Amino acid sequence: MRFYTFVFKNVVRRRVRSTLTVIGMALAVGAVVALVGVSRSTEQSFMDIYQRQNTPIIVQQRGAKQRLTSVLSEKLGEEIEKIPGVKHANGGLVDFTSLEQLGADAVIVQGWRPGSPLMKNLNILPGGRNISPDDKHCVLLGDQLAIALEKKVGDKLSLYESGEYVVVGIFESHIGYESRSMVMRLSELQRFMGRPGQVSGFAVLVDRPDEPKEIERICAAISALGPRIDAKSAVDSVKDTAEIRFINAMAWIVSAIAIIIGVVLMLNTMIMSVSERTREIGILRAIGWGRLRIVRMILVEAFLLSLCGGVLGSIAAIGLTRALSQHPDVAGLIDAHIGPGVIAFGIVCSLLVGVLGAAYPALRGAQLLPTEALRHE
Amino acid sequence: MNKRRRDNFIFRTEHLSKLYPDGQVHALEDVEIDVRRGEYVAIMGPSGSGKSTLLNLLGALDRPTSGEVYYDGRPYSKVRNLERVRSQQFGFVFQSFHLLPILTALENVQVPMFEGPLGAAARVAKAKELLALVGMEHRADHMPQKLSVGERQRVAIARSLANDPSVILADEPTGNLDSHSAEGVFELFAHLHEDRGLTVVLITHDEEFGRLAQRTIRMQDGRIRSDVYAEDRRFYTPLPPFAVQ
Numbered sequence: 001m002r003f004y005t006f007v008f009k010n011v012v013r014r015r016v017r018s019t020l021t022v023i024g025m026a027l028a029v030g031a032v033v034a035l036v037g038v039s040r041s042t043e044q045s046f047m048d049i050y051q052r053q054n055t056p057i058i059v060q061q062r063g064a065k066q067r068l069t070s071v072l073s074e075k076l077g078e079e080i081e082k083i084p085g086v087k088h089a090n091g092g093l094v095d096f097t098s099l100e101q102l103g104a105d106a107v108i109v110q111g112w113r114p115g116s117p118l119m120k121n122l123n124i125l126p127g128g129r130n131i132s133p134d135d136k137h138c139v140l141l142g143d144q145l146a147i148a149l150e151k152k153v154g155d156k157l158s159l160y161e162s163g164e165y166v167v168v169g170i171f172e173s174h175i176g177y178e179s180r181s182m183v184m185r186l187s188e189l190q191r192f193m194g195r196p197g198q199v200s201g202f203a204v205l206v207d208r209p210d211e212p213k214e215i216e217r218i219c220a221a222i223s224a225l226g227p228r229i230d231a232k233s234a235v236d237s238v239k240d241t242a243e244i245r246f247i248n249a250m251a252w253i254v255s256a257i258a259i260i261i262g263v264v265l266m267l268n269t270m271i272m273s274v275s276e277r278t279r280e281i282g283i284l285r286a287i288g289w290g291r292l293r294i295v296r297m298i299l300v301e302a303f304l305l306s307l308c309g310g311v312l313g314s315i316a317a318i319g320l321t322r323a324l325s326q327h328p329d330v331a332g333l334i335d336a337h338i339g340p341g342v343i344a345f346g347i348v349c350s351l352l353v354g355v356l357g358a359a360y361p362a363l364r365g366a367q368l369l370p371t372e373a374l375r376h377e
Numbered sequence: 378m379n380k381r382r383r384d385n386f387i388f389r390t391e392h393l394s395k396l397y398p399d400g401q402v403h404a405l406e407d408v409e410i411d412v413r414r415g416e417y418v419a420i421m422g423p424s425g426s427g428k429s430t431l432l433n434l435l436g437a438l439d440r441p442t443s444g445e446v447y448y449d450g451r452p453y454s455k456v457r458n459l460e461r462v463r464s465q466q467f468g469f470v471f472q473s474f475h476l477l478p479i480l481t482a483l484e485n486v487q488v489p490m491f492e493g494p495l496g497a498a499a500r501v502a503k504a505k506e507l508l509a510l511v512g513m514e515h516r517a518d519h520m521p522q523k524l525s526v527g528e529r530q531r532v533a534i535a536r537s538l539a540n541d542p543s544v545i546l547a548d549e550p551t552g553n554l555d556s557h558s559a560e561g562v563f564e565l566f567a568h569l570h571e572d573r574g575l576t577v578v579l580i581t582h583d584e585e586f587g588r589l590a591q592r593t594i595r596m597q598d599g600r601i602r603s604d605v606y607a608e609d610r611r612f613y614t615p616l617p618p619f620a621v622q
Contacts, residue, residue, distance in 0.1 A: 001487045002497045006480075013479035283475040286438055287489040288464020288540065371439040374475075 003293075007300045017273055018305060024269045025309020025350055026316060031258035033317035033346035037338030039251030044339070048175045056215050057204035058237035059089070059222055062230040070200045074186075076225065077202055083221045085207050085214060090118045091199035093189050097160065099149065107145065108181035109159075111189025111199075118203060122183065128153040128169030131185060138168045144179035146170045159184075160192040204231070259349065267357040274298060274361035275376075281365045282373025291366040298362035299355055306354025310347035314338075317346070386447070387544060387576050388412040388435050393444035395430050395599075404430040406599040407444070414543070417570045417577045419590035427599040428580045429548050435578060436467050436546045464492040468537030470547035470579075474529045476521040482508060482532045483517040489539040507535040511565060527558025534565055545569060547579035551586065563589055 011018050059080065064070035072091075080089035093111035112119045114133045122140065124130055131138050139159070141151060146167070151157060156164040165184070173179040190196050204222070208214045215233050222231035238244055274281075281294055318338050365373070388411060395405040405427045412418055412435075420428045433439040434446055437459045446453045448462060456462060476485045486504035495503060508514045511531040521529055530550060537545055545566065551559035563586050569575045581587050588607075595603040 001484055001500060003491050005497075006484070006488070006491070009484070010479060279475075280477065283477070284488070285460070286436075286463070286469050286471075286475070287536065288460060288467075288492045289489075290458075290460040290464075290492065293491065369439055371433050374438075374471075 003297075004300065007297055008304070010297070011301055011304050017276070021269045021273060021305045022309045022312060024265045025306055025354060026313035028258060028261060028263075028265050028353075029310050029313030029346045029350040030317040030320070031261075031313075032255050032349060033314050033338060033342055034321050035251050035255045035258060036345065037317060037342040038321060039248050039255075040339060040342055041337045044337070055090075055203040055234055056206055056209040057219055057222070057231055058234055059202040059204060059229060059231045060200070060237070062228050064230075071195070071198050072201060072229070074190075074197050074199050076229065077199075079225055080202060080204060080222055083218060085218050087205040087207055088117055090116045090203045090205070091186065092118065092201060092203065093186055093193065093195065093198070094200045095189060095193055099157065099159075108177070109189060110181055110183045111186040112183060113186045117205060119183070122169075122171040123173065124169040124171050128167075128171075130169055131183070135168065135185070137163060137165050137188070138184070139165045140169045140171055140183040141167055142179040142181045143170055143172045145182060148180070259353070263353050263357065267360070269357075271361045274358070274365050278365055278368065278373050278376035281368065282370050282376065285366075285368075285370040285373060294366040295359075295362045298358050298365070302354045302358030302362075303351060306350045307347070309354070310350030313350065314343045314346050318343075385414050386411045387414045387416075387449060388578075389447040389450075390431075390434070391445045391447070393431075393434060393446065394442050395427075395434065395439070396442040403599045405434070405441070408599070408601055410594060410601060410604065412576065412578060415570075415574050415576055417566070417589075417591045418579070418594060419587040419592070420578065420580045420594045420596060421582065421584075421587050422596035422602070426596040428596050430599075431596070432546055432548050432578065432580055436469060437463050438469075461492075464489060465540055466543050468534075468539070468542035468545045470530070470533050470537050470545060470550045472549040472552040474521070474526075474533045474553075476529055476533055476536070478521055481518050481520055482513060482524065482535075485521065485532055486536045486539055489536060493540045503539070504535070507538050508532070510538070511535045525558070527554050527561060530554060530558070530562055531565070534562070534569075538569070542575070544576040544578065547577070549580050549582065551581065551583065559583070559586065 059072065059076070061070040061072055074091050077089040077091045080086055091113065095109045095111075097107050097109050099107055114131045114135065119130060122130065124140070125143065128140075131140060139157070141149065146152065149157065151167050153167055153170060155167050157167065159165050171183070186199070190198060204218070206214065206218055212233075219231040219233065223229055232240065284294060284297075285291075321338060368376075390408055390410050393405055393408040394403065396403055408427070408431060410431075420431065422428050430439070434441050437446070437448075437453055448456075448466070453459060476482075477488065480488070483501070483504050486507055487500045490500045490503065505514060505517065508517050511534050513528060513531050513535060516524060516528055516532075521532070524532065530553075534545075534550075537547075547566070550566075551562050554562060566577050566579065567589060570577045577590075579590070587593050590607070592604070592606050594601060595605075
């Protein structure tokens with residue numbers, strides 16, 4: 001028998017102790033992975049929207065941390081398009097509206113110009129079509145929103161107390177934020193919101209989107225157009241958005257609490273586990289095991305248990321967030337995609353906490369004289 | 378020949394005392410004994426007389442409050458790696474066996490060998506050999522809880538031999554055994570002493586088994602009350618009891 005075989009058997013054959021430790025670890029890691037994962041995926045979903053639209057630059061009103069409060073003149077688009085290297089400046093207006101009669105109280109409405117690249121990039125599902133420049137009182141629904149509102153192509157819905165709108169198309173999106181939104185003509189949304197000639201911001205397409213220096217140069221040129229104008233790369237813009245920062249801050253606070261609870265839980269589990277084995281440590285010391293070997297045994301065991309806990313916790317977090325994100329109240333609002341980075345973070349976290357949590361009782365146990373350990377009840 | 382000659386000692390103690398701080402109990406008080414290489418020594422005495430404390434100090438399982446233990450002429454206080462001495466020179470046998478419940482008999486015997494030079498395959502071969510020596514080869518794959526108490530003690534004795542020790546230290550090895558099993562265990566110790574030349578120091582309450590040893594040390598109130606060699610037993614007169622301290 002090899003030493004590591006012995007350690008492995010110690011873990012496998014003490015089923016109750018090992019299972020309880022793994023469950024404790026999995027709960028802590030699962031909470032961390034789920035919370036950090038949801039936070040990260042929400043941020044990523046905003047990024048995905050811009051990537052799908054090939055939008056490298058976002059222009060907003062300086063100081064406006066929320067898209068809803070940003071106000072810019074629609075005419076600014078023409079000036080932006082004059083800057084060398086800019087392909088298109090797509091003005092858009094964003095609003096949140098309530099469709100209480102349909103059971104949806106927070107629907108994102110986006111106003112875009114028909115025929116603009118933003119509109120053209122939508123993936124309209126078969127049976128529907130895009131909004132054309134001649135259309136009036138027409139909307140496109142995101143697939144999740146269509147499900148939530150129980151609407152299909154050809155159906156009508158009341159908006160802004162100004163008559164009925166026809167659903168001419170349903171677009172598919174794997175991005176939660178987008179799939180739960182509605183798209184209409186910019187001019188109509190401007191009228192309803194009482195903001196004629198205004199937009200929330202511009203999505204700027206450039207000739208060379210892969211060159212960071214070029215992006216930087218164009219951002220500087222756009223920002224120089226006026227003191228109220230703030231142009232940023234899509235990445236920076238998303239990171240600077242108040243909603244994302246709020247979600248991230250919340251997720252990190254809850255994650256930190258989850259990590260602290262996880263550490264305490266692990267520490268408690270490991271101390272109990274090692275204390276329970278003090279007599280065994282005494283036996284091993286009496287038959288000649290050195291302190292280092294005792295510590296090594298406990299740390300390797302902790303590593304194995306933490307690894308199992310980390311993997312199980314991550315799997316549980318993926319399953320749980322996926323299941324919860326299907327719930328009608330949150331479908332489309334929360335993205336359930338937990339990336340490999342977050343899973344790696346969760347597992348590394350569990351290994352570090354597990355091994356550090358075991359180190360203290362391991363060292364304490366190994367310091368005992370064999371007779372002290374053997375007397376332990 | 379004088380049996381108390383002062384050469385070839387494997388153990389020697391000088392003014393050995395052990396005071397347990399909880400209750401200020403003197404478990405051992407100024408004990409001076411020596412054990413020669415290859416001796417078979419039985420330590421006897423009532424409960425609380427200091428037998429286990431003495432055995433633990435000889436086996437470096439505990440530290441004395443004052444005094445010194447010498448093993449092979451070297452004082453423990455000067456030995457840097459007592460763990461190594463313990464693992465390579467001593468084999469311990471306990472009253473309650475102290476086998477690891479999650480390991481089979483064969484695996485239990487291999488546990489001390491991690492500190493030795495043998496590879497995995499050699500450990501298995503040696504453990505089988507030792508189980509055969511104690512008559513337990515047919516129970517090699519059994520977990521301790523599936524063995525009788527006598528069988529568990531045999532496995533524990535096999536484990537004590539794992540690193541080819543010079544000394545077996547046994548603390549009431551038959552305390553939990555029926556008379557038949559106890560007899561078998563003492564036969565084993567006699568065999569290890571005679572055929573393998575091991576030094577055996579054991580604690581027993583049983584007068585009959587105590588007489589099997591070459592030498593009997595009797596303790597009372599933390600002190601040596603008598604120290605008698607088998608040949609001298611017929612002339613043995615117990616020493617007068619100590620005055621109450």
